[in-house]
Amino acid sequence: MHIDYQLLRFEYQRSPDQSAAQVAHHPVVVVGAGPVGLATAIDLAQSGLRVLLLDDDRCLSHGSRAICFAKRTLEIFDRLGCGDRMVEKGVTWNLGRVFHRDEPVYSFDLLPEGGHHRPAFINLQQYYVEGFLLDRARSLPNIEIRWGNKVAALDAREDGVELTVETPEGDYRILADYVVAADGARSPIRRAMGLESKGRTFRDRFLIADVRMKADFPAERWFWFDPPFHPNQSVLLHSQPDGVWRIDFQLGWDADPEEEKRPERVIPRVRALLGRDAEFELEWVSVYTFSCLRMERFRHGRVIFAGDAAHGVSPFGARGANSGIQDAENLAWKLALVLRGAAPDSLLDSYDAERVAAADENILNSTRSTDFITPKNESSRAFRDAVLELAKDCAFARRMVNSGRLSLPSTYRASPLNTPDSDVFDAPMVPGAPALDAPLGDDWLLRRLGGGFTLLHFGASAPTMPETVPAIRVVNLSTEEDAGGVAAARYDARPGTTYLLRPDQHVCARWRRFDPQDVRAALDRATGRA
Amino acid sequence: MLNTETNIAAPDEFYEALLAIHQDLTPDQARAVDARLILLLSNHIGDMAVLRQAMARARQGIEPAGHDATIAARA
Ligand SMILES: Cc1cc2nc3c(=O)[nH]c(=O)nc-3n(C[C@H](O)[C@H](O)[C@H](O)COP(=O)(O)OP(=O)(O)OC[C@H]3O[C@@H](n4cnc5c(N)ncnc54)[C@H](O)[C@@H]3O)c2cc1C
Numbered sequence: 001m002h003i004d005y006q007l008l009r010f011e012y013q014r015s016p017d018q019s020a021a022q023v024a025h026h027p028v029v030v031v032g033a034g035p036v037g038l039a040t041a042i043d044l045a046q047s048g049l050r051v052l053l054l055d056d057d058r059c060l061s062h063g064s065r066a067i068c069f070a071k072r073t074l075e076i077f078d079r080l081g082c083g084d085r086m087v088e089k090g091v092t093w094n095l096g097r098v099f100h101r102d103e104p105v106y107s108f109d110l111l112p113e114g115g116h117h118r119p120a121f122i123n124l125q126q127y128y129v130e131g132f133l134l135d136r137a138r139s140l141p142n143i144e145i146r147w148g149n150k151v152a153a154l155d156a157r158e159d160g161v162e163l164t165v166e167t168p169e170g171d172y173r174i175l176a177d178y179v180v181a182a183d184g185a186r187s188p189i190r191r192a193m194g195l196e197s198k199g200r201t202f203r204d205r206f207l208i209a210d211v212r213m214k215a216d217f218p219a220e221r222w223f224w225f226d227p228p229f230h231p232n233q234s235v236l237l238h239s240q241p242d243g244v245w246r247i248d249f250q251l252g253w254d255a256d257p258e259e260e261k262r263p264e265r266v267i268p269r270v271r272a273l274l275g276r277d278a279e280f281e282l283e284w285v286s287v288y289t290f291s292c293l294r295m296e297r298f299r300h301g302r303v304i305f306a307g308d309a310a311h312g313v314s315p316f317g318a319r320g321a322n323s324g325i326q327d328a329e330n331l332a333w334k335l336a337l338v339l340r341g342a343a344p345d346s347l348l349d350s351y352d353a354e355r356v357a358a359a360d361e362n363i364l365n366s367t368r369s370t371d372f373i374t375p376k377n378e379s380s381r382a383f384r385d386a387v388l389e390l391a392k393d394c395a396f397a398r399r400m401v402n403s404g405r406l407s408l409p410s411t412y413r414a415s416p417l418n419t420p421d422s423d424v425f426d427a428p429m430v431p432g433a434p435a436l437d438a439p440l441g442d443d444w445l446l447r448r449l450g451g452g453f454t455l456l457h458f459g460a461s462a463p464t465m466p467e468t469v470p471a472i473r474v475v476n477l478s479t480e481e482d483a484g485g486v487a488a489a490r491y492d493a494r495p496g497t498t499y500l501l502r503p504d505q506h507v508c509a510r511w512r513r514f515d516p517q518d519v520r521a522a523l524d525r526a527t528g529r530a
Numbered sequence: 531m532l533n534t535e536t537n538i539a540a541p542d543e544f545y546e547a548l549l550a551i552h553q554d555l556t557p558d559q560a561r562a563v564d565a566r567l568i569l570l571l572s573n574h575i576g577d578m579a580v581l582r583q584a585m586a587r588a589r590q591g592i593e594p595a596g597h598d599a600t601i602a603a604r605a
Contacts, residue, residue, distance in 0.1 A: 185605065201603040291603040312605070377596065378561070386565035396573040 005131035006062040012148030018172040026052045027339050029163060029176040031151050031189060034061065035126065036307030036324035037182035038133035042080045043332030045140040046451060047503075049339060052174070053143060054165060056150035060134065063284045064208045065126040067240055068221075068318035071111070072409040072434060073325045074118040075505070079451050082136040083118070086129065090122030091239050096221040098403050100388040102228055106398040110406060115486045116437045117444040121406065123219075123240050126321065154179070154192055154303070161302050178335060179303045182328075187309035193300060197312065199293025199363065203253040204374040206315075207287050209266050212244050213280035223403035225373075225388055229272035234373055234403070236316075237273070244283055247273060248315075250373065257287040290314045292363045292370070298327075299352040306331055311359040313366035316373060316404030323362050326409060327355050333451075333503035337527060347528030350417050358410035365405045372402035409434040412506060419500075419509035419522040427492030435505040438487035440477070445487055446505065448475050453523060454501045455514075458482075458493035463514040470523060502526055532583035 017024040030041045033055035041053045069077075069086065077083040098106040110120030137143050152171065153164040161176045181189040190197065222237040224230070233250035240246055249269055251260060259265060266285050271278060294311035298304060307324030331351050337343035375381035390397035412418065412432035419431060429436065435456075438445040449456070453472040457463055462476035482488055491499060496513040500522050509522035524530040538544045551567075552560045572581055 187605075190605075197605045199603050201601045203601065291605070293603050293605060379565075382558075382561045382565040383569070386562060386569055389562075390566055390569060394570070394573075397569060400569075 003131065005060050005127040008059060008131070010058045010145075010147040012058060012168055013146070014167075014169060015144075015146060017174055018167070018169065023162070023173050023175050025160075025175045025177075026050070027176070028052070028178045028180065028335060029054060029161075029174065030180045030182060031055075031163075032182035032184055032307075032309070033057075033130075033134070033145060033147075034182060034184055034307065034324075035066070035129055035133060035321050036328050037180070038130060038137055039076070039080060039325050039328035040180050040182060040306060040332055041143050041145075042133065042137050042140065043329060043451075044336055045137070045143045046080070047333065047336035049142065049336055051143045052176075053137070053145045054149040054151060054163075055145070055147055056166075058147045060130040061126045064210045064246065064286055066129070066315075066318070066321040067123045067125060067238060067246055068121050068322075068406070069124055069129065070318060070322045070407040070409075071116065071118045071120050072407075073322045074122065075437065075446050076325055076329050077133075078118070078447065079329075079505075080133070080136060081139075082132045085132045085135075086124060087118065087122055089128055089132075089241055090124035091219050091241055092119045092122050093219045093221065093239070094120040095218075096223065096403070096406070098391075098401055099222070099224040099227060100391070101226055103392065105388060105391040106401050115439050115484070117439075117446065118437070121221075121318070123238055123246075125240055125244070128241070129321070151183070151189060154189060156193065156301055156303050158301075177302065177339065180331065180335070181303055181305045181309050182307045182324075183309050185308040185312055187305070189303065190295065190305065190309055193303065195295060195300065197293045197295045197310070199291055199312070200367070201289060201291040202314065202370050202374055203376075204370075205251045205253060205255045205257060205260075205287055205289050207249040207251050207255075207260050207266065207269070207285070209247045209249070209270055209285050210240070210244050210283040211247065211270055211280040212242070212283050213274070213278065214243060215245060215274070215278075217245070225384075225403075227273075230269065235273065236403070245280075251287070255287070260287050261285050288315075290370075292367050294356070294359045294363060297352055298355055298359075299348055304331060304335075304348065304351065306355075310355070311363070313362050314370045316369045317362070317366050317406055318404070319362040319366055319407045322407040323358060326358065327351075329504045330355055343527040343529065350415060350528065354410075354412045354415050354417075357412065357414065361410050362407075369402050369404045373404075415508075417502070417508055417526045417528070419518075419525055421510065423510070423512040425492045425510060427490060429491050429499070429507050429510065431507050431509060433507050435499075435501055435507060436490045438482070438490050439484060440481055440487065441483065445477075449473075449501060449505055452503050453526070455519065456491070456499040456501055457514060458488060458491070458497045459495045463498075463516075465519075466516050469516050469520050472523070500526070532580050532587065534587075 030037045030053045041051045044051045094111045150166040152166040155162040161179045219239045224235045236248040238246040298310045306327040313319045334347045387400045455474045457476045462474045498511045498514045500509040508526040
């Protein structure tokens with residue numbers, strides 16, 4: 001059955017909290033049912049917590065927003081129980097092509113090696129992503145979603161956060177141990193707390209035309225610099241499900257956004273790309289500008305910011321929603337441990353340290369791409385054009401062509417949760433790195449890891465865990481199971497090699513041989529108890 | 531280390547060739563040639579530390595009198 005997730009409307013329902021004699025208490029309240037809030041709520045609920053999710057709206061996102069979802073995000077969606085639906089519906093792609101004027105200059109394969117369950121990217125409209133996350137959230141009995149519930153004020157105290165929630169039937173109050181502010185780029189919570197997200201806005205405007213048509217472009221990312229059909233500017237083309245194509249035209253700073261949105265202006269631009277006789281329908285048109293910015297800190301006591309509320313980047317690189325989903329997964333396990341009393345509150349500071357560093361990495365990449373796509377002065381334009389011209393026959397210049405460095409997960413190299421290596425390894429799986437997938441017969445390594453701390457051991461049989469080590473999952477890989485040796489190669493493993501993985505599947509320690517004392521110490525460190 | 535001692539055997543010949551590739555060009559065309567040249571040479575050198583030293587020396591003594599076309603953003 002086809003569901004138009006853009007048209008779904010959710011009922012506002014009165015909750016007993018609204019007439020409770022005493023202000024109702026919730027361990028964790030997530031504000032905002034965008035992709036980041038939904039992912040956070042699911043992750044928290046999967047670890048057994050009771051979660052309240054509030055959204056001021058009564059529908060999912062509509063129109064053109066995120067479309068490119070990266071491999072790591074899909075792996076997270078797998079853990080959240082909705083990866084298959086995303087990949088089935090999405091358009092899978094790995095290849096990007098760059099053109100200068102009418103000549104191809106460069107193409108890149110974002111997943112040059114096999115042996116990964118998930119592709120480099122899928123394209124899928126944000127309303128599907130939110131819809132599938134929502135379906136998953138609704139299947140979890142311990143998530144309560146309240147639509148038409150707008151957080152209007154909050155009082156963040158030492159012992160809890162009191163939220164004032166606005167509804168069609170008036171205001172009510174609730175008390176939360178922790179609040180996750182996933183309330184989007186304009187974050188009313190950020191504003192209410194007198195906080196800011198700071199950075200730079202680029203002087204450029206972009207037109208998005210999502211068009212429905214039958215076309216035989218391959219499922220690849222095509223990017224043109226200065227094409228004959230749109231001189232002096234850039235154009236990006238992407239394929240989406242349901243026969244929809246995203247065309248993103250750079251317009252320049254002087255363009256009038258209202259004027260440019262009119263079909264009389266848009267249709268000729270699209271025709272110039274597709275050809276005079278092309279048959280298409282405009283599905284959605286918008287004009288946007290963007291900023292690269294972030295909050296100074298993402299954690300403010302019991303209020304923790306995630307996703308667009310905490311940081312913003314340009315769309316080139318698809319780092320907005322993708323990085324927000326990584327915020328969600330970084331935060332969820334820590335919050336769950338703290339709320340269960342299994343880790344000190346200070347563990348949440350590591351969310352701040354790790355995700356602020358990740359935001360900086362995303363902003364750096366995004367700013368560099370933007371500086372290439374939108375040269376800020378004559379000399380940057382001269383260098384940009386020189387790179388594109390040289391790229392025709394000079395390999396080095398192709399590597400400098402920057403039409404967006406597409407989202408990759410961050411490695412938390414400097415994380416306080418890492419146990420530094422004491423043994424010698426030459427695999428890239430350093431402490432802080434997200435675990436790499438590998439094929440295991442019909443199964444995949446990441447699917448085997450689960451969602452708690454996991455000990456990944458390479459050897460004939462699993463080591464026995466003494467009772468002094470808290471119960472954690474052990475995944476043993478024998479050479480029979482890792483028949484192709486891909487996992488062993490990716491993890492530079494020999495018999496006895498042991499990795500400790502966090503619930504978000506990032507490495508926190510690794511050794512050449514299993515020693516329960518080491519594991520215990522590393523676990524303490526990774527849970528903020530050392 | 532950036533080598534600032536004489537490294538080109540025939541300096542006059544080099545200088546003449548450098549001017550020759552700019553002959554009859556408009557300022558924009560000349561800038562395009564320079565940009566390509568800088569990129570080609572930089573890649574040939576490859577060593578980031580040397581490149582940074584060269585960039586710093588090139589920039590030395592020039593006080594910025596232009597402006598950046600981005601806007602400080604707050605949200
Ligand atoms: C043109 C464009 C293209 C993009 N392409 C990509 C891409 O390809 N890949 C990618 O990864 N990202 C992309 N992005 C970015 C992506 O859309 C965002 O990063 C993403 O939506 C952020 O999710 P979020 O959950 O943090 O915030 P949002 O999606 O903005 O969700 C915030 C939610 O909070 C709710 N809310 C707000 N205030 C309150 C309140 N007071 N009380 C209760 N609820 C509240 C809102 O109703 C909303 O539902 C793109 C963005 C644009 C504009």
